[in-house]
Amino acid sequence: MICNEKMYALGAKRSVIRELFEYGKKRKAEVGEDKVYDFSLGNPSVPPPKEVKEALLRLLDTPNETALHGYTSAQGDKGVRETIAKNYKEKYGFAFDPDLMYMTCGAAASLAISLNAVIKDEKDEVLTFAPFFPEYRVFTEKAGAKLVAVSPAEGLDIDVEAFAAAINAHTRAVILNSPNNPSGVVYSEEKIKAVAEVLKAASAKYGAPIYLISDEPYRELIFDGKKAPSLPLYYKDVIVCYSYSKALSLPGERIGYIAVSPQATDAEALYLAVCGAGRALGYVCAPSLFQLLVKECDAYTGDINAYKENRDLLYGALTEYGFTCAYPSGAFYLFVQSPTGDASALSEAAKEEDVLVVPSDSFGCAGYVRIAYCVSRDLIERSLPAFRRIAEKFGLRK
Amino acid sequence: MICNEKMYALGAKRSVIRELFEYGKKRKAEVGEDKVYDFSLGNPSVPPPKEVKEALLRLLDTPNETALHGYTSAQGDKGVRETIAKNYKEKYGFAFDPDLMYMTCGAAASLAISLNAVIKDEKDEVLTFAPFFPEYRVFTEKAGAKLVAVSPAEGLDIDVEAFAAAINAHTRAVILNSPNNPSGVVYSEEKIKAVAEVLKAASAKYGAPIYLISDEPYRELIFDGKKAPSLPLYYKDVIVCYSYSKALSLPGERIGYIAVSPQATDAEALYLAVCGAGRALGYVCAPSLFQLLVKECDAYTGDINAYKENRDLLYGALTEYGFTCAYPSGAFYLFVQSPTGDASALSEAAKEEDVLVVPSDSFGCAGYVRIAYCVSRDLIERSLPAFRRIAEKFGLRK
Secondary structure (H helix, E strand, O other): OOOOOOHHHHHHHHOHHHHHHHHHHHHHHHHHHHEEEEOOOOOOOOOOOOOHHHHHHHHHHHOOOOHOOOOOOOOOOOOHHHHHHHHHHHHHHHOOOHEEEEEHHHHHHHHHHHHHOOOOOOOEEEEEEEEOHHHHHHHHHHHHHHHEEEEEEHEEEOOOOHHHOOOOOEEEEEEEEEOOOOOOOOOHHHHHHHHHHHHHHHOOOOOOOOOEEEOOOOOOOOOOOOOOOOOHHOOEEEEEEEEEEOOOOHHHOOEEEEOOOOOOOOHHHHHHHHHHHHHHHOOOOOOOHHHHHHHHOOOOOOOHHHHHHHHHHHHHHHOOOOOOOHHHOOOOOEEEEEOOOOOHHHHHHHHHHHEOOEEOHOOOOOOEEEEEEOOOHHHHHHHHHHHHHHHHHHOOOO | OOOOHHHHHHOOOOOOOHHHHHHHHHHHHHHHHHHHHOOOOOOOOOOHHHHHHHHHHHHHHHOOOOHOOOOOOOOHHHHHHHHHHHHHHHHOOOOOOHEEEEEHHHHHHHHHHHHHOOOOOOOOOOOOEEEOOOOHHHHOOOOOOOOEOOOEEHHHOHHHHHHHHHHHOOOEEEEEEEOOOOOOOOHHHHHHHHHHHHHHHHHHHHHOOOEEEEEOOOOOEOOOOOOOOOHHHHOOOEEEEOOOOOOOOOOOHHOEEEEEEOOOOOOOOOHHHHHHHHHOOOOOOOOHHHHHHHHHHHHOOOOOOHHHHHHHHHHHOOOOOHOOOOOEOOOEEEEEEOOOOHHHHHHHHHHOEEEEOOOHHHHHHHOOEEEEEOOOOOHOOOOOHHHHHHHOOOOHHH
């Protein structure tokens, strides 16, 4: 091989999601755009809140374009970080220190940078809770450690006992993602507390902090009056990784942040490691125009209610047809059990009906498919007869 | 240490350039904004061409904001890549393949990704020509290899013999930067041909391609009727790393690209390794709005003539005062010899006159200071008496 084999393998092996997306494009060309029900991609379907365009136009109307598009400090514009910290305090009741916040090119960058900052040794392990976003493995391995998945309890919830049993002297960090991609499950405050207790005991036992990396791009996409608990309220060694991709419907613009809890062990050293990892991975600063946009729009979200209505419609129909699915109170995903226990049996049966859903194997949880319902309501309505036929095929409907 | 020590060290050790910039801010507060002559930062001083704002307003005026700000493919929007390839062919006479191009978050990302794609082994070495941009060492070491600098010939030009002598069986890649940061020197076509010949012979001798990574963010900032030669015309195993930071005065927006030469050995595998490295480092896609902006503005530049006039004024004055400096035909830097041979002697003497220039040690070339003349003409004019006094201090003026 003329180049780095691991990087080649990552580039050559398209993700299942992208494979399906490409198939969908081809299939739409064959049978017509409106005949294919593509639930493969987690691309927000609601437009950004109107404040986004208003703020962008206001920002562009500056006499000083050189400053508008110029480098910010590597950590990001200080005023932006101050605004985010202030809003977060009001909404979640925890005070971040703007000087321990680092603006990033989105959630993937936040995670890759955080993992490179904390992983020290090739024996290091990073735990996460299945089902989980497949790129966690990619980022963890590139940072030089091993990803270990903890199988879920009933309802795709956190299995605290299994979690405690999975921790050992090599556990450096835990990635927790709530609302969860791919299940849409929101972990309860009780579970968060239990996770925190396990981590406190394990950090004490092994004599070193185990970092809780909170991947929360779906934090604002939450229904049923629930609220995502702010993890630094429950545990001190927390690194929050956020992205505006979903809440502001700006996934292509790559804007997010890392916030090191001011209560973390030796927080300043940890923050400097974050800055160093950002530098070493080639991140000079987060995009400047969108940093300033975030300052204006941090408190807004797109029309979350549209997702809730999609959830209600699709969850209601699928469970009526006989499918089993953990109750999703957030994000924009349903994670549906395959009636045979085999993920591809269900995804292939769906494909025959031109319904595109992602088999679950890469999410570390066999026997499910992920349905991304960030699509138009009309598409969901038109897809329902196909879902009914799929249920009938498996003998689910009475 | 509770975190990764190398990342901590990179975060904790501010670059000399940033130290100086912070000092300048403090000093300006003390003695007044107009009394400090800050030549420390390579931040473009001319505004973006007017077409940038026009195009941004046009792009924002879309009914489909979801698509405007949505994910592009990981490689970047295909239409954007096609436009860049077409313009490059017209201007530089070499045809890139849009399917071997990868949009990035700027030059640092382009370099970090390319190095991670080609470096295979911890014994690998990456060569570069001194003086060089200090982050080359950071990116190379993070990618797992060692950076080796080749000392320059007279006039800060490439020393071809020293270059040939520095290559060995572990040489995986060579980074070439023309116009050069920090010297402003533009390497001649003859030197490029000589470098290519050395690389051809060495690739044949060691039985593996040695990649020529062309870091060319200053490609369009070139004066005196010169033109930067397109490296893929002279050597096949070329990876072009570009950024719009300087040409379009958009350094904070983080937009650039990698182009793998279609003539490179096993070009598709190399390209897939680039895609894999981008993925593993957390780059999902380059910022979408600025990808589309590039499609509209790839052929434009800011007012390069303003830089040329600054160059003429400052180069003329400094050489008249007795300073020695390689002739800079590009970028916006002068690299001035310290009369004592000691970089900090000159930078400290300048500091006493409130002239901020960067000592050269981190650029791998002792005994110089870098003057970034991407500042207003007025600032340069006002700084000249101070430069004259510095020359007198060293006994340079007759």
